Amino acid sequence: xxxxxxxxxxxxxxxxxxxxxxxxxxxxxxxxxxxxxxxxxxxxxxxxxxxxxxxxxxxxxxxxxxxxxxxxxxxxxxxxxxxxxxxxxxxxxxxxxxxxxxxxxxxxxxxxxxxxxxxxxxxxxxxxxxxxxxxxxxxxxxxxxxxxxxxxxxxxxxxxxxxxxxxxxxxxxxxxxxxxxxxxxxxxxxxxxxxxxxxxxxxxxxxxxxxxxxxxxxxxxxxxxxxxxxxxxxxxxxxxxxxxxxxxxxxxxxxxxxxxxxxxxxxxxxxxxxxxxxxxxxxxxxx
Ligand code: GLN
Numbered sequence: 001x002x003x004x005x006x007x008x009x010x011x012x013x014x015x016x017x018x019x020x021x022x023x024x025x026x027x028x029x030x031x032x033x034x035x036x037x038x039x040x041x042x043x044x045x046x047x048x049x050x051x052x053x054x055x056x057x058x059x060x061x062x063x064x065x066x067x068x069x070x071x072x073x074x075x076x077x078x079x080x081x082x083x084x085x086x087x088x089x090x091x092x093x094x095x096x097x098x099x100x101x102x103x104x105x106x107x108x109x110x111x112x113x114x115x116x117x118x119x120x121x122x123x124x125x126x127x128x129x130x131x132x133x134x135x136x137x138x139x140x141x142x143x144x145x146x147x148x149x150x151x152x153x154x155x156x157x158x159x160x161x162x163x164x165x166x167x168x169x170x171x172x173x174x175x176x177x178x179x180x181x182x183x184x185x186x187x188x189x190x191x192x193x194x195x196x197x198x199x200x201x202x203x204x205x206x207x208x209x210x211x212x213x214x215x216x217x218x219x220x221x222x223x224x225x226x227x228x229x230x231x232x233x234x235x236x237x238x239x240x241x242x243x244x245x246x247x248x249x250x251x252x253x254x255x256x257x258x259x260x261x262x263x264x265x266x267x268x269x270x271x272x273x274x275x276x277x278x279x280x281x282x283x284x285x286x287x
Pocket of ligand 1: 088091192193194195196208215216217
């Protein structure tokens, strides 16, 4: 069977929006090729063993498993990140949060930043890479997630990160509590917290079924984590510092209300590349 023939059959078997791309990603992963190199070999014959292996990966994808869990990698902010089922798969729209954070972090100053619910470390790593003078704290409630984030930092050689085990600001415990000075205030607090409502049918469909539920939903109306972080961050942000949340496309107005209610100023919502509300931010200016 040729590369071209396998890709066509595979794409036809997948019931996804991105069937052709998914098939290409599985095969490039298996063959250790870039997509450009794969395209240069469309007429090459595949070994039977390769076809068998590729079909097995395809079957996992056909059952809904995210490509990033099958290949173990996902690109975010030009960085190849190692991804396991212990972490949410980084989404392209989260780069909007990174862009908005960078606009508020001067490059020529020592800064302290925290990423709450870091997962694979995507946001923290992007900020740490772009702002070498910042110390970026990467907090997560999951030990397994922090292990993935730590591995990513090591592989990428990004050293200005500190890993913290904790349940938002209230539950920082053990070693982490000792390593994170309770008096420390941040120039910027960023979070892509769980925000899907507990009864959202999407949790039971497609890729989301395979992701850690605690990374997707705080249950209830989906806003509990945002409410808690917004309240507690007030004691943790420097005067003039920023709080930024990623949230669902239908949560912009509600999140603005939460931030305004908690006393933040300059509250605004930024849209993603699909023109949907995605990031809401505010500035801590009260004394
Ligand atoms: N963006 C994810 C989704 O709806 C949710 C991520 C999150 O809850 N932080 O697919």
